Amino acid sequence: MTYVVTDACIRCKHTDCVEVCPVDCFHEGENMLVINPAECIDCNACVPECPEEAIFPDIGRGLEQWLELNAKYAALWPNLTQKKDPPVDAGDFKGVTRKFDQYFSAKPGEGD
Numbered sequence: 393m394t395y396v397v398t399d400a401c402i403r404c405k406h407t408d409c410v411e412v413c414p415v416d417c418f419h420e421g422e423n424m425l426v427i428n429p430a431e432c433i434d435c436n437a438c439v440p441e442c443p444e445e446a447i448f449p450d451i452g453r454g455l456e457q458w459l460e461l462n463a464k465y466a467a468l469w470p471n472l473t474q475k476k477d478p479p480v481d482a483g484d485f486k487g488v489t490r491k492f493d494q495y496f497s498a499k500p501g502e503g504d
């Protein structure tokens with residue numbers, strides 16, 4: 393099992409989650425984060441920290457695509473271990489559903 397970041401993170405990217413991860417397994421894309429499934433130790437620490445409720449254990453129904461996406465982009469995007477400011481317009485995207493189709497970006501973030 394692993395935890396995965398899902399749609400709600402897109403364009404919100406508050407990064408509260410990275411501060412509590414004991415194994416630093418978050419990676420930063422241009423407008424979302426992903427978890428490296430090979431490194432996540434299933435500790436659940438990040439889940440309550442996420443203001444968007446974007447993180448779930450991959451055992452949930454319908455999460456296969458997110459597991460695939462997390463694994464793929466964790467290998468391509470840089471590691472992020474410290475909290476940074478969210479995008480200035482993050483509030484505009486809070487609660488918006490099905491953001492992937494419109495807003496997902498495969499570009500990497502800056503990382504740290």
Ligand code: SF4
Pocket residue numbers: 397400401402404405406407408409410424425441442443444445446447
């Ligand atoms: S705290 Fe939630 S919204 Fe913020 S970057 Fe982490 S997963 Fe994304």
Ligand code: SF4
Pocket residue numbers: 395412413414415416417418427431432433434435436437438439
């Ligand atoms: S469940 Fe734990 S190890 Fe996995 S990403 Fe969240 S904080 Fe990191």
